[in-house]
Amino acid sequence: MAMAEIRLRDYENADAENLNRIAVSAFDQFRDHYDDWPAMLAGLSKTSALSASGEIIIAELQIAELQGKFAGAVAYFGPNSQKAVFFDQRWPIIRMLIVDPAFRGKGIGRALSDECIARARRDGSPIIALHTSPIMSVALPMYLKMGFAKAYDAPPIFGVAYAVYTKAL
Numbered sequence: 001m002a003m004a005e006i007r008l009r010d011y012e013n014a015d016a017e018n019l020n021r022i023a024v025s026a027f028d029q030f031r032d033h034y035d036d037w038p039a040m041l042a043g044l045s046k047t048s049a050l051s052a053s054g055e056i057i058i059a060e061l062q063i064a065e066l067q068g069k070f071a072g073a074v075a076y077f078g079p080n081s082q083k084a085v086f087f088d089q090r091w092p093i094i095r096m097l098i099v100d101p102a103f104r105g106k107g108i109g110r111a112l113s114d115e116c117i118a119r120a121r122r123d124g125s126p127i128i129a130l131h132t133s134p135i136m137s138v139a140l141p142m143y144l145k146m147g148f149a150k151a152y153d154a155p156p157i158f159g160v161a162y163a164v165y166t167k168a169l
Contacts, residue, residue, distance in 0.1 A: 011056035035159035
């Protein structure tokens, strides 16, 4: 699928239901990895709350039969915005990259990640960071291919190992 068929736009309050639903469906494949899936699920079902402190970017498919179809999203937190304590607070970060399982493999995750990198450059940052897990068997290799490198381990989430990855801009 050509990149031209993915439209990125900023989150609107009307997107909350779709965003929360897709966050849950995107993580469903990992449910058996988390010690407390109900607690993880509760957090995922409130993904839209990230819009209070971060910039959420929505990806829509732009092909005839799926015109405007909500396909994925990511949250970007700029330099000095509030973020988890295990991040350097000066770093912009990528959070909660999610792609609807029905639309994976179409370049949506890459387009959303590239947009976060563009925003970090807009904000004048020399670096961008994210945290992910080895269980994220599609996202992690994509980030590595994009030039992210493991910086250090992060606290586990409900028993799942996570690490912080950074990319120089």
